Amino acid sequence: xxxxxxxxxxxxxxxxxxxxxxxxxxxxxxxxxxxxxxxxxxxxxxxxxxxxxxxxxxxxxxxxxxxxxxxxxxxxxxxxxxxxxxxxxxxxxxxxxxxxxxxxxxxxxxxxxxxxxxxxxxxxxxxxxxxxxxxxxxxxxxxxxxxxxxxxxxxxxxxxxxxxxxxxxxxxxxxxxxxxxxxxxxxxxxxxxxxxxxxxxxxxxxxxxxxxxxxxxxxxxxxxxxxxxxxxxxxxxxxxxxxxxxxxxxxxxxxxxxxxxxxxxxxxxxxxxxxxxxxxxxxxxxxxxxxxxxxxxxxxxxxxxxxxxxxxxxxxxxxxxxxxxxxxxxxxxxxxxxxxxxxxxxxxxxxxxxxxxxxxxxxxxxxxxxxxxxxxxxxxxxxxxxxxxxxxxxxxxxxxxxxxxxxxxxxxxxxxxxxxxxxxxxxxxxxxxxxxxxxxxxxxxxxxxxxxxxxxxxxxxxxxxxxxxxxxxxxxxxxxxxxxxxxxxxxxxxxxxxxxxxxxxxxxxxxxxxxxxxxxxxxxxxxxxxxxxxxxxxxxxxxxxxxxxxxxxxxxxxxxxxxxxxxxxxxxxxxxxxxxxxxxxxxxxxxxxxxxxxxxxxxxxxxxxxxxxxxxxxxxxxxxxxxxxxxx
Ligand code: ARG
Numbered sequence: 163x164x165x166x167x168x169x170x171x172x173x174x175x176x177x178x179x180x181x182x183x184x185x186x187x188x189x190x191x192x193x194x195x196x197x198x199x200x201x202x203x204x205x206x207x208x209x210x211x212x213x214x215x216x217x218x219x220x221x222x223x224x225x226x227x228x229x230x231x232x233x234x235x236x237x238x239x240x241x242x243x244x245x246x247x248x249x250x251x252x253x254x255x256x257x258x259x260x261x262x263x264x265x266x267x268x269x270x271x272x273x274x275x276x277x278x279x280x281x282x283x284x285x286x287x288x289x290x291x292x293x294x295x296x297x298x299x300x301x302x303x304x305x306x307x308x309x310x311x312x313x314x315x316x317x318x319x320x321x322x323x324x325x326x327x328x329x330x331x332x333x334x335x336x337x338x339x340x341x342x343x344x345x346x347x348x349x350x351x352x353x354x355x356x357x358x359x360x361x362x363x364x365x366x367x368x369x370x371x372x373x374x375x376x377x378x379x380x381x382x383x384x385x386x387x388x389x390x391x392x393x394x395x396x397x398x399x400x401x402x403x404x405x406x407x408x409x410x411x412x413x414x415x416x417x418x419x420x421x422x423x424x425x426x427x428x429x430x431x432x433x434x435x436x437x438x439x440x441x442x443x444x445x446x447x448x449x450x451x452x453x454x455x456x457x458x459x460x461x462x463x464x465x466x467x468x469x470x471x472x473x474x475x476x477x478x479x480x481x482x483x484x485x486x487x488x489x490x491x492x493x494x495x496x497x498x499x500x501x502x503x504x505x506x507x508x509x510x511x512x513x514x515x516x517x518x519x520x521x522x523x524x525x526x527x528x529x530x531x532x533x534x535x536x537x538x539x540x541x542x543x544x545x546x547x548x549x550x551x552x553x554x555x556x557x558x559x560x561x562x563x564x565x566x567x568x569x570x571x572x573x574x575x576x577x578x579x580x581x582x583x584x585x586x587x588x589x590x591x592x593x594x595x596x597x598x599x600x601x602x603x604x605x606x607x608x609x610x611x612x613x614x615x616x617x618x619x620x621x622x623x624x625x626x627x628x629x630x631x632x633x634x635x636x637x638x639x640x641x642x643x644x645x646x647x648x649x650x651x652x653x654x655x656x657x658x659x660x661x662x663x664x665x666x667x668x669x670x671x672x673x674x675x676x677x678x679x680x681x682x683x684x685x686x687x688x689x690x691x692x693x694x695x696x697x698x699x700x701x702x703x704x705x706x707x708x709x710x711x712x713x714x715x716x717x718x719x720x721x722x723x724x725x726x727x728x729x730x731x732x733x734x735x736x737x738x739x740x741x742x743x744x745x746x747x748x749x750x751x752x753x754x755x756x757x758x759x760x761x762x763x764x765x766x767x768x769x770x771x772x773x774x775x776x777x778x779x780x781x782x783x784x785x786x787x788x789x790x791x792x793x794x
């Protein structure tokens with residue numbers, strides 16, 4: 163309902179600006195929701211006067227006062243008490259008593275739907291989520307991806323969109339040719355059966371090691387030419403064998419496909435166990451292989467060549483040239499502007515003499531040996547999503563390491579003529595663990611398994627420390643939910659672009675900015691509600707009894723829908739995570755400063771508030787994939 167007020171305010175400001183004849187359109191984003199404790203600024207504030215004043219060479223204070231007067235005269239929205247002007251800002255103040263009742267009754271009537279939105283015309287969104295490469299274990303980077311994307315997709319759904327989660331597995335490419343080759347030479351059935359991913363990882367690393375070893379020897383100035391030649395030949399064999407296996411795979415060779423399928427199935431089975439434990443699900447598992455095996459790669463390559471968007475290099479490779487001035491906002495169909503013609507590229511190529519030296523980037527879709535690459539499969543994915551799934555948005559939750567790649571992909575996609583679809587790279591930063599906090603086997607990666615086990619162990623300690631009178635199974639069940647809250651909250655609490663250090667010992671604590679802290683506040687609300695006989699009806703409530711802490715809490719509850727709106731705008735779950743933490747703080751001070759059950763005149767009112775708070779915790783934590791607990 164604060165959302166509705168915000169929209170009404172915006173319309174009012176816009177009308178006042180038009181009325182005053184300032185001749186400038188007002189952006190909705192110029193009306194902002196302020197922190198609830200900044201009384202001077204009011205709950206909403208607009209700085210539109212500055213832009214107008216700058217245009218007109220006028221004084222922003224005078225402009226603000228003028229707009230405020232006009233707005234006041236034409237009538238402020240229901241729920242807004244007054245408008246003031248402060249340092250050129252136009253500030254709007256809520257009528258807190260009216261708001262209090264509106265908030266409570268909205269939460270009461272909407273229940274689990276509070277904060278959600280229905281749309282007559284939702285966007286059809288297909289999202290790449292999780293998307294690990296097969297034949298390798300899931301590591302903390304995948305953990306951040308999987309949790310962030312699950313929460314974000316939940317939010318987008320709650321905001322009324324039609325979301326399809328696609329686990330776009332990395333299950334195709336030269337590396338699997340190498341792996342097939344290595345497996346044929348050195349694979350061990352028993353080791354594979356025992357722990358397929360560990361065995362495949364070992365083979366993969368072995369292949370890489372041998373390659374770099376041969377590279378080193380090759381670089382070494384050898385004594386004899388024969389030796390040099392032998393090494394080069396050996397390395398060539400080695401690399402060619404891998405390529406040959408990938409070529410066989412792309413041709414659909416039975417032996418290659420059969421083995422590859424075993425690798426894929428075993429990997430998917432292991433991944434699924436982890437996903438089940440995290441409580442996340444996908445609608446699709448198409449993977450890169452789908453586009454290769456179902457002809458989509460061939461189709462986009464043909465299309466790119468037919469439509470003269472891609473050109474052939476001297477070595478037979480195929481690429482789409484991208485000029486330096488084309489990296490605009492290619493993700494946004496409204497502003498994307500590219501030049502698909504090849505004339506410029508041909509000239510530049512003539513001038514420079516080689517693709518490498520030419521003043522454009524080459525987005526390769528076929529290598530000189532005829533095989534496809536990562537980018538081919540991504541263009542094929544867009545073709546498929548636009549043509550078959552009829553998407554409005556194709557979005558990618560992928561680490562920021564791939565920023566540059568996605569910029570290029572999006573430009574290439576525009577050149578291919580995918581004009582309507584919104585493309586968004588939802589990037590996130592690196593995640594690391596504090597030195598020494600966890601065994602990094604081989605010093606390389608920390609697996610999801612290790613993080614989950616460690617979190618579970620710490621959570622158990624916490625439950626046991628509290629010395630509750632619960633049996634072992636129950637301790638386990640509670641510990642598991644706390645552990646998940648620890649990990650999930652920790653993964654989304656920072657803005658997604660930021661690199662984070664994830665410290666389990668901090669994240670599992672019941673104090674501090676943690677998931678369990680929010681869980682604990684919810685448990686507290688539950689136990690108050692449990693102790694009360696019934697929760698009073700909202701219309702029996704007297705808003706006059708509310709004091710400042712009550713109002714703070716109400717205010718915070720009313721902000722929830724706006725926070726979801728913000729998450730949607732930013733494609734991030736961090737605002738929600740931080741909001742829930744704020745709510746937990748405000749609720750805790752409400753609880754500490756007030757009597758609730760035995761409040762003299764306000765027991766009913768405070769119970770209703772507690773009930774509404776529990777509801778918002780449930781809704782919000784639910785979107786983050788975090789369970790609430792009756793007991794902790
Ligand atoms: N499998 C890739 C990786 O592990 C991520 C895939 C992301 N999605 C995409 N459409 N490129 O790096």
